[in-house]
Amino acid sequence: MRIELSVNGEPCEADVWEGESLLYALRERLGLPGSKNACEQGECGSCSVLLDGKLVCACLVLAAQAEGHEIVTVEGLAEDGRLHKVQEAFVAAGAVQCGFCTPGLVVATADLLARNVYPSDDDIREALSGNLCRCTGYAKIFDAVRMAAASL
Amino acid sequence: MSEATVPKLELGRVGESLPRVDGIPKVTGEFAYSSDLQAAGMLWGHTVRSPHAHARVGTIDISAAVGMPGVHAVLTHEDIPGEKRYGLEFQDQPVLAYERVRYFGEPVALVAAEHPEQARRAAERIRVEYEPLEPLVDPERATEAEPLHPDRPTMGHGYRDDPRPNIVRSLVIRQGDPAAEGDVAVSGVYEIGIQDQAFLGPESGLAVPDGEGGVDVYVATQWLHVDRDQVAPCLNLKPEQVRIHLAGVGGAFGGREDLSMQIHGALLALHTNRPVKIVYNREESFVGHIHRHPAKIWAEHRASRDGRLVNVRVRILLDGGAYASSSTAVTSNAASFAVGPYAVDNALIESTCVYTNNPPCGAMRGFGAVQVCFAHEAQMDKLAEALDIDPIELRLLNALGPGGSLPTGQTITGTLPVADVIRRAAALDVPEAEELPRDPMRLPGGSGNTTRGEGVRRGVGFAVGFKNIGYSEGFDDYTAARVQLHADGSATVHCAAAEVGQGVANVILQVARTELGVRDVALAPHTTATVDSAGSASASRMTWMVSGAVRDACRAALEEWDKKGRSLEVDVERIYRHPRTTPLDPETGQVTGERAHVAYACAAMRVVAEVDVELGLTRVVWIGTAQDVGHAVNPQAVQGQIEGGTAQGLGLALMEEIQTRDGLITNASFTDYLIPTTLDMPPVVSELIEEAEPDAPYGVKGVGEPPTVVSTPAVVAALRAATGRELSRVPVRPDDIVGL
Ligand code: FES
Ligand code: FES
Numbered sequence A: 001m002r003i004e005l006s007v008n009g010e011p012c013e014a015d016v017w018e019g020e021s022l023l024y025a026l027r028e029r030l031g032l033p034g035s036k037n038a039c040e041q042g043e044c045g046s047c048s049v050l051l052d053g054k055l056v057c058a059c060l061v062l063a064a065q066a067e068g069h070e071i072v073t074v075e076g077l078a079e080d081g082r083l084h085k086v087q088e089a090f091v092a093a094g095a096v097q098c099g100f101c102t103p104g105l106v107v108a109t110a111d112l113l114a115r116n117v118y119p120s121d122d123d124i125r126e127a128l129s130g131n132l133c134r135c136t137g138y139a140k141i142f143d144a145v146r147m148a149a150a151s152l
Numbered sequence B: 001m002s003e004a005t006v007p008k009l010e011l012g013r014v015g016e017s018l019p020r021v022d023g024i025p026k027v028t029g030e031f032a033y034s035s036d037l038q039a040a041g042m043l044w045g046h047t048v049r050s051p052h053a054h055a056r057v058g059t060i061d062i063s064a065a066v067g068m069p070g071v072h073a074v075l076t077h078e079d080i081p082g083e084k085r086y087g088l089e090f091q092d093q094p095v096l097a098y099e100r101v102r103y104f105g106e107p108v109a110l111v112a113a114e115h116p117e118q119a120r121r122a123a124e125r126i127r128v129e130y131e132p133l134e135p136l137v138d139p140e141r142a143t144e145a146e147p148l149h150p151d152r153p154t155m156g157h158g159y160r161d162d163p164r165p166n167i168v169r170s171l172v173i174r175q176g177d178p179a180a181e182g183d184v185a186v187s188g189v190y191e192i193g194i195q196d197q198a199f200l201g202p203e204s205g206l207a208v209p210d211g212e213g214g215v216d217v218y219v220a221t222q223w224l225h226v227d228r229d230q231v232a233p234c235l236n237l238k239p240e241q242v243r244i245h246l247a248g249v250g251g252a253f254g255g256r257e258d259l260s261m262q263i264h265g266a267l268l269a270l271h272t273n274r275p276v277k278i279v280y281n282r283e284e285s286f287v288g289h290i291h292r293h294p295a296k297i298w299a300e301h302r303a304s305r306d307g308r309l310v311n312v313r314v315r316i317l318l319d320g321g322a323y324a325s326s327s328t329a330v331t332s333n334a335a336s337f338a339v340g341p342y343a344v345d346n347a348l349i350e351s352t353c354v355y356t357n358n359p360p361c362g363a364m365r366g367f368g369a370v371q372v373c374f375a376h377e378a379q380m381d382k383l384a385e386a387l388d389i390d391p392i393e394l395r396l397l398n399a400l401g402p403g404g405s406l407p408t409g410q411t412i413t414g415t416l417p418v419a420d421v422i423r424r425a426a427a428l429d430v431p432e433a434e435e436l437p438r439d440p441m442r443l444p445g446g447s448g449n450t451t452r453g454e455g456v457r458r459g460v461g462f463a464v465g466f467k468n469i470g471y472s473e474g475f476d477d478y479t480a481a482r483v484q485l486h487a488d489g490s491a492t493v494h495c496a497a498a499e500v501g502q503g504v505a506n507v508i509l510q511v512a513r514t515e516l517g518v519r520d521v522a523l524a525p526h527t528t529a530t531v532d533s534a535g536s537a538s539a540s541r542m543t544w545m546v547s548g549a550v551r552d553a554c555r556a557a558l559e560e561w562d563k564k565g566r567s568l569e570v571d572v573e574r575i576y577r578h579p580r581t582t583p584l585d586p587e588t589g590q591v592t593g594e595r596a597h598v599a600y601a602c603a604a605m606r607v608v609a610e611v612d613v614e615l616g617l618t619r620v621v622w623i624g625t626a627q628d629v630g631h632a633v634n635p636q637a638v639q640g641q642i643e644g645g646t647a648q649g650l651g652l653a654l655m656e657e658i659q660t661r662d663g664l665i666t667n668a669s670f671t672d673y674l675i676p677t678t679l680d681m682p683p684v685v686s687e688l689i690e691e692a693e694p695d696a697p698y699g700v701k702g703v704g705e706p707p708t709v710v711s712t713p714a715v716v717a718a719l720r721a722a723t724g725r726e727l728s729r730v731p732v733r734p735d736d737i738v739g740l
Helices: A022-029 A085-093 A102-113 A122-129 A140-152 B021-030 B116-124 B139-144 B224-236 B262-272 B282-288 B327-336 B369-387 B391-397 B420-427 B504-516 B544-562 B635-654 B707-724 B734-738
Strands: A002-007 A010-015 A046-052 A056-059 A070-072 B043-049 B055-061 B072-074 B107-113 B127-132 B167-175 B184-192 B202-208 B215-219 B241-244 B274-281 B294-303 B309-321 B345-355 B458-471 B478-485 B493-494 B520-523 B570-577 B599-612 B617-628 B684-689
Touching: A010 A022, A022 A046, A046 A102, A046 B116, A056 A102, A056 A140, A056 B478, A102 A122, A102 A140, A102 B021, A122 A140, B043 B262, B043 B282, B055 B107, B072 B116, B072 B262, B107 B116, B107 B184, B116 B139, B116 B274, B116 B684, B139 B167, B139 B309, B184 B369, B202 B707, B215 B224, B215 B262, B215 B684, B224 B262, B224 B493, B262 B274, B262 B544, B274 B504, B282 B570, B309 B369, B309 B734, B327 B345, B327 B369, B327 B458, B369 B458, B369 B707, B391 B420, B420 B493, B420 B599, B420 B617, B458 B520, B458 B617, B458 B707, B478 B544, B493 B504, B493 B544, B504 B520, B504 B544, B520 B570, B544 B570, B599 B707, B617 B635, B617 B707, B635 B684
Parallel strands: A002 A070, B043 B274, B215 B241, B309 B345, B493 B520, B617 B684
Antiparallel strands: A002 A010, A046 A056, A046 A070, B043 B107, B055 B127, B072 B107, B167 B345, B184 B294, B202 B215, B202 B274, B294 B309, B458 B599, B478 B493, B478 B570, B599 B617
């Protein structure tokens, strides 16, 4: 079936199978592999995207359900070639190791800071608790979030 | 096709915290991981796996799958043109099962189709005739069971001749008088569950036929050249016909030392003459790679009244699962470090690894030292209590250091500041106890805790541990680097070192910038095609080895350039070797030369935890650590390794365990196999103890493993202090805390 949706501000069309997730459609059909697949069960947050401005796991949304909606992925955060503040902070704070969790965490952090400009440490922990990272132990991710919050 | 290329960046020198060279592509989503690769005409591969832990394999009927829509190939062991078995150290593992399957999830057949779903559906139509056999799942009974590998693949490799069936390796280290008595003795039995690396990027890769009978494999791995050396014989190709290229790696931690999709993808690609991509899902990843060895450890420590260790006796049983992988080296590491970083004149250590039908085990961060550290640190605390000596004092009293020796008889010739890390970690300020009542998020169990904190108790724990750096026991280990100086003043470095997230790409560039003094240094793609082996991203060895190789190649390039009048292009390759090691004596476990291990690194850690003793819930409040890091090439990256390594040890202490029933894994998902989240990790204060290692380039040491080694015992010590319970098994379960 054919779906139409907006991704990172651009109108897109894709032919998808009925059972395909939005994550599969983004990665394999629309040429946007930035969102990662680490579990396909809504457990890791690596596939986090914004759907009409709401943070969702793209692996839990059917591609067909995205018909007519607006999606923002990690590829859509930088503007005019300038990194988003959250992206800058993740690099500067050393919050990236293997980086497989990073796209999801960057999107989740951008979402948190859009809702809460001055998050407490507990707010940060809670907001990011659905995003697994196996490499960093999260300390430098917390640093990055605080750094981004201060610069916004 | 996309390929991970690293842009030219300006970087600083050794010792500076420069941001990751791959940081920007990773935050924008542009970095190409192995699962992101695409090629024109690409097919999707799928692996059919055994539902049994142990069975005889009869006929495999693929006829129903062959004609299905989109399907281009269905392969079994009969389609393997070369060697039917492979292995990291011993060829005991079938590429595709024949005659027998020995573990749950063992690969049996392969499918390639246009859509991954078509491949999965075709796989369901393959009929495999299995005759289930009794699985051997109790490692303590392995030596009484029928042999799983009657040809004994690890025999004849210089190990002790142990005639019992199902022994992968057994090693006995005898030092001094193993019967020596002390004034006080304490003993314990400790168990460690199966931990999984649980890297976030599942196994994946793309195999592309070259049209001339050879193949290029783009894959997330830890050692490109040893992959090639295992893949080529199975395809019946010459090594140069198989080129392994590093694709973006989503974490490794030992779990990518063994092959996953490499041979399978190449077989399908050569068979269909199309590029083939294989990506495991999470469930398949849990069964598709080796794990940390579960262990049972019996320990007895004897000491004098004044607290000096007199005799340490330890028996270690490791469950290697169905295939050898790197088990022989894990067996030896567990034995070498069984006493911990303490001096003792008399010791008797027996370390045995057996084959079973449980999930195969091999390398995971800490590699044998993790299991024994959990036991020896519990023993030291017990001893401190029996002697009524402060546990930190007791550790200081027995601390090993340069000039001291291990139970293998090896003298510590490099740095090993054990007393220093103990003192520095012990001196870190522990936060004040938090008041009750408080926000449930800050209670053990978080918002799941509906009490007002009446059952909350606080405890402080301490642990010390150490581990070898580099490959041991005579392994001929080296790293190659190739440096090109261009006419415009820029340089390119080729090195096949696997960047798995640890930051070795920065190490390469920082060393090159230090040596060449030019800003414009580019790192070529990591591949077997243009440079010799870099060895494995394992054993905390890569920083040391790569620093040596890149330094030597840069210096040789500059010399050449001088000779040529500083105008022409220069292209040189150099190989770096660390000081040689020799095997342990197979009968006594004593060194046969100056050293069996290259060098060591140690760490000490202090942990504050709260436990709800009524609900069995825990909360780690604070972690402070001091680690011996040699000279830190990139201090920020070193801290990152300490924090991440600590989290993995905390996971083993509190939550991480692969569950099995009759050899079948029952929790192969992130819903059921839990790893630490943002809610589980406390702040980690880390002190870097920088003492230059004399044998190492720039005095560096590996830093990835010591934090994982010490954090499990340190966390459990804090839980013991809070609960007064023995807690001799990890992960600690709520029932253990409540005493059910
Ligand atoms: S891939 Fe969607 S939550 Fe893990
Ligand atoms: S950086 Fe590797 S999973 Fe987070």
